[in-house]
Amino acid sequence: MPTIRQLSPHVADLIAAGEVVERPASVVKELVENSIDAGATAVTVEIQHGGMSLIRVTDDGCGIAADQAETAFLRHATSKIATEYDLEAIGTLGFRGEALAAIAAVSRVELLTRARGAELGVSLTLEGGAVTGREEAGCPVGTTMVVRSLFFNTPARLKFMKKDAAEGAAVFAAVQRLALSHPEVSVRFLRDGRQELLTPGDGETAGALYSVLGRDLALGFLPVSGSGENGFKVEGFVSMPACCRGSRAYQHFFVNGRHVKSRALAAAVEEAYRNQKMVGRFPGCVLYLTTRLSGVDVNVHPAKTEVKFTNERQVFSAVYHSVLSALEGQRSHPAAALTPKAAAEPASPAVAPPPPEEADPAPEAAPLPLHDAARVETAPARSAVNPVNNTVYHVPLRRSPPAPAPRPAPAKPVRPAVRGIDITPPEEDLPPAPPWLTRQETPAVQTPPPEPEEVPAPAPREEIPAPVPEEPAPQVQETLLPQPEEPWVVRGELFRTYILVEQGEKVLLIDKHAAHERMQFDRMRQEDYVPMAQQLLTPAVFTPEPREREALLEALPLLEEFGFQVEELGPTALAVRQAPGELDTEQAPQVLSQLAQQLLTAGGADPAAARDALLHTMACKAAIKGGQRSGEEELEVVARAVLSGQVKYCPHGRPVAIELTRKQLERQFKR
Numbered sequence: 193m194p195t196i197r198q199l200s201p202h203v204a205d206l207i208a209a210g211e212v213v214e215r216p217a218s219v220v221k222e223l224v225e226n227s228i229d230a231g232a233t234a235v236t237v238e239i240q241h242g243g244m245s246l247i248r249v250t251d252d253g254c255g256i257a258a259d260q261a262e263t264a265f266l267r268h269a270t271s272k273i274a275t276e277y278d279l280e281a282i283g284t285l286g287f288r289g290e291a292l293a294a295i296a297a298v299s300r301v302e303l304l305t306r307a308r309g310a311e312l313g314v315s316l317t318l319e320g321g322a323v324t325g326r327e328e329a330g331c332p333v334g335t336t337m338v339v340r341s342l343f344f345n346t347p348a349r350l351k352f353m354k355k356d357a358a359e360g361a362a363v364f365a366a367v368q369r370l371a372l373s374h375p376e377v378s379v380r381f382l383r384d385g386r387q388e389l390l391t392p393g394d395g396e397t398a399g400a401l402y403s404v405l406g407r408d409l410a411l412g413f414l415p416v417s418g419s420g421e422n423g424f425k426v427e428g429f430v431s432m433p434a435c436c437r438g439s440r441a442y443q444h445f446f447v448n449g450r451h452v453k454s455r456a457l458a459a460a461v462e463e464a465y466r467n468q469k470m471v472g473r474f475p476g477c478v479l480y481l482t483t484r485l486s487g488v489d490v491n492v493h494p495a496k497t498e499v500k501f502t503n504e505r506q507v508f509s510a511v512y513h514s515v516l517s518a519l520e521g522q523r524s525h526p527a528a529a530l531t532p533k534a535a536a537e538p539a540s541p542a543v544a545p546p547p548p549e550e551a552d553p554a555p556e557a558a559p560l561p562l563h564d565a566a567r568v569e570t571a572p573a574r575s576a577v578n579p580v581n582n583t584v585y586h587v588p589l590r591r592s593p594p595a596p597a598p599r600p601a602p603a604k605p606v607r608p609a610v611r612g613i614d615i616t617p618p619e620e621d622l623p624p625a626p627p628w629l630t631r632q633e634t635p636a637v638q639t640p641p642p643e644p645e646e647v648p649a650p651a652p653r654e655e656i657p658a659p660v661p662e663e664p665a666p667q668v669q670e671t672l673l674p675q676p677e678e679p680w681v682v683r684g685e686l687f688r689t690y691i692l693v694e695q696g697e698k699v700l701l702i703d704k705h706a707a708h709e710r711m712q713f714d715r716m717r718q719e720d721y722v723p724m725a726q727q728l729l730t731p732a733v734f735t736p737e738p739r740e741r742e743a744l745l746e747a748l749p750l751l752e753e754f755g756f757q758v759e760e761l762g763p764t765a766l767a768v769r770q771a772p773g774e775l776d777t778e779q780a781p782q783v784l785s786q787l788a789q790q791l792l793t794a795g796g797a798d799p800a801a802a803r804d805a806l807l808h809t810m811a812c813k814a815a816i817k818g819g820q821r822s823g824e825e826e827l828e829v830v831a832r833a834v835l836s837g838q839v840k841y842c843p844h845g846r847p848v849a850i851e852l853t854r855k856q857l858e859r860q861f862k863r
Contacts, residue, residue: 202297205321206346208267209294215353216243216342217362219299222291223337224370227251228377228449229272229284230335233393237367238382242359247339255307255334258314262323265301267293281485285450285496295339297321298346302338306331320345357746361738364388368404368738369451372444372478375400388763401429401478406735406764409435409442409476414521416479418514421506422487426514428479430461433468433519435476438786441737442476447488449480452499457481460508464515479511680835682827689818693831697854700835705818706842707830712774713811713843716754717804724773725755731767734781740788741766747791750802751784754810758784774814783809808843 199207213219220237227235230253240246256264263269270289273279279287295301296318306313306329315329343350353359360383371379371391378393391403402410412435418426431442445457457479465475489500501507680695691702715721736744744751744758744766751758757770771780790805816822816830833839834849842848 202321205267205293205297208290209297209346210349212290212294213298213342215362216247216359217366219243219247219295219339219342220249220363221366221370222286222295223247223249223339224367224379225285226291227253227335228370228374229286230254232334232377234378234380236380236382237363239360239363240384242354242356243363244342244353244356244359245340247342247363248336250334250336252332252334255310255313256303256305257307258310258312258328261303261305261314261316261326264303265292265296265318265321265323269293279491282490283448283485287491288496293321298349299342299344300340302340303335304329304331304338305335306333308333357742358739360384361742364738369444371404372400373446373449373451383763386763397428397478397480405442405478408733408735413476413478414518416477416514416518418510418517420510422503423482423484424487424506424510425482426479426510427482428477430479430515430518431476433465433475436465436469436473437476438473438782439737439789440474441740441789443474444478445481446479447481447490447499448483448485450490450496450499453497454499456501456504456508457511460511461515464512464519468519477515479515481507481511483507680831682824682831685822685827687819688821691827691831693835695835699852699854699857700831700849701852702831702834702849703818703842703846704822704827704830705815706846707834707839707848708826709811709815710839710842710848711830711833712814713807714839716807716811723755725757725770726773727770728768728777728780731761731769732771732777732780733761733765733767734785735765736785736788738764739792740785743788743791744784747787747802747806750806754806756780756784772810772814774810776813779813783813811843 212222216239220239220243224235224237227249230251232251232253234252236248236250238246238248238250266289268289269292270287272284272287272289273282297320300320301316301318303316303318304313312328313331315325315327315331316323317325343353364381364383367379367381367389371377371389375391375397376393376395377391379389379391380387381389389403392399398410401413409431412432413429414432416426416428416430420426428446431437440458443458443461445452445454447454461475461477461479469475483501487502489502490496492498492500678696680693683692683694683699685704686692686701689704691700691704693700693702716723741764745760748758755770755772756768759767759769761767766784768780768784771777775783786809787806790809791802816826839848
């Protein structure tokens with residue numbers, strides 16, 4: 193029968209430390225929270241080797257009295273609460289009295305502090321939770337806490353630590369959250385002697401947002417201000433629908449100054465974005481929720497990262513309506529799309545409208561739509577500017593009637609061919625018959641005749657009736673896409689997403705994006721694939737989340753293999769100087785962000801998985817998009833690849849085509 197015994201204080205401290213101190217980021221979080229509770233206006237965090245060898249936190253708070261320095265490192269010693277009634281209204285970040293005791297139990301700690309009004313401070317050293325030295329010291333008002341050799345006495349925990357870069361990124365993320373939680377505190381972060389963050393500490397949320405998240409994200413945020421029942425307030429910022437990201441890493445919630453994780457709050461924000469964002473994209477937010485201290489319970493998680501509300505439904509409603517009001521009040525995108533003439537005015541003075549003082553301008557001086565410019569016959573020539581892409585059209589005077597058909601100005605020019613497939617666009621002076629079909633028919637007719645001439649003359653035709661027509665077939669399959677047995681024809685496109693193909697007694701609906709994505713993925717996955725990289729005239733600069741940044745830096749060899757050239761730009765940003773030719777310039781940062789998320793979740797340890805993750809993302813971005821207009825050549829090539837059996841599923845496993853027979857249609861019409 194096992195014996196029941198009481199654990200020694202040292203073992204009990206190690207067990208308690210495991211609940212509070214998981215990694216260096218946990219230590220930094222606890223120490224900075226103590227600094228904020230002490231009324232500090234400036235906090236400096238410095239780490240070395242990811243925080244495993246050194247963590248130093250310095251503040252200008254109230255300090256610790258000399259006679260209470262040792263008491264601060266005892267378990268359940270705190271100045272935040274005194275009675276059980278204080279637990280009902282906790283207004284500080286720390287209150288358990290376990291942080292310093294847990295940290296000291298698994299490291300070597302040095303404390304240097306001086307309280308306000310004291311002439312001298314005190315220096316205290318501890319190792320494994322035991323005090324090893326104490327002396328008076330001259331120091332400024334405030335506290336400096338130094339933590340060295342984290343987990344030196346707990347090898348079981350030490351072996352689970354990640355690389356220094358990963359641990360440093362986690363520390364950086366924790367410091368960023370703390371800087372956002374209290375904009376009135378100036379936070380400075382140094383890693384291995386290099387400064388990576390400095391917030392102004394002026395109390396302005398926008399300033400902290402700009403310093404922490406970077407310029408690109410800060411400019412894509414909308415202000416939020418709302419309230420609910422029982423004095424509940426919601427303030428902060430949310431991202432525009434067009435600036436949503438591929439993960440929830442940019443969602444930050446603060447309840448009474450405490451950073452928390454809450455599914456209810458995240459669901460309220462995402463519900464407000466319903467029908468306003470792309471599927472698979474998540475809004476970013478920095479929301480500050482203020483409520484009565486008695487209306488929230490912060491003592492539900494050992495790390496104090498989760499809270500519980502007394503009335504969660506009211507909280508959900510207040511956040512939802514506050515965010516929805518901010519989104520409904522933002523009208524910049526539709527207004528810009530509905531004023532093309534105003535955009536054309538500064539672009540071309542030749543077509544600008546007359547000044548207001550001219551009461552009756554001449555007809556030829558008025559700006560004309562692009563599709564009517566061909567009818568102008570009052571000047572030798574004139575120019576018109578497309579307000580969408582600022583392209584100058586030189587319109588000749590006399591056009592033979594009838595006038596050409598109106599040509600709309602799309603937001604993006606229609607591509608003449610599918611990316612990654614060699615298709616020569618038709619010339620304007622060619623006959624109406626598509627040249628693509630001519631290229632397909634010509635080899636089929638001209639290939640068989642040369643083969644009989646190469647057959648030896650003595651061989652009788654009776655002995656080789658089949659090989660003569662069958663030998664060219666494999667050669668055609670090597671150079672052209674295989675021809676289906678049953679003829680088919682593309683009848684059009686549905687919703688600019690699905691290709692409508694008629695083949696015999698059935699109809700096929702082909703998802704053009706999914707099919708072309710598979711074609712791109714297979715092409716890039718070939719061993720002889722060499723990406724066509726393009727140097728960017730202006731580097732694409734973006735600021736990923738710290739963990740995403742470290743994942744991308746570790747995957748630089750893989751990125752270079754597929755045409756990316758990524759460099760560090762300052763402590764937080766990355767610059768893309770080269771990208772694969774299959775991608776548009778503006779797509780490169782988005783592709784890298786999605787790749788970073790996949791590397792963090794599934795593909796980081798396996799090189800093959802990381803390679804496939806990158807190819808999935810590149811193929812998806814390089815493929816033709818559903819909802820966009822496609823040319824006849826694109827539809828023909830994608831349909832041929834599907835009907836030949838070359839493409840059956842997209843890289844994610846979804847089918848690319850569905851079949852509907854004539855009998856099924858007749859059954860629906862009761863025929």
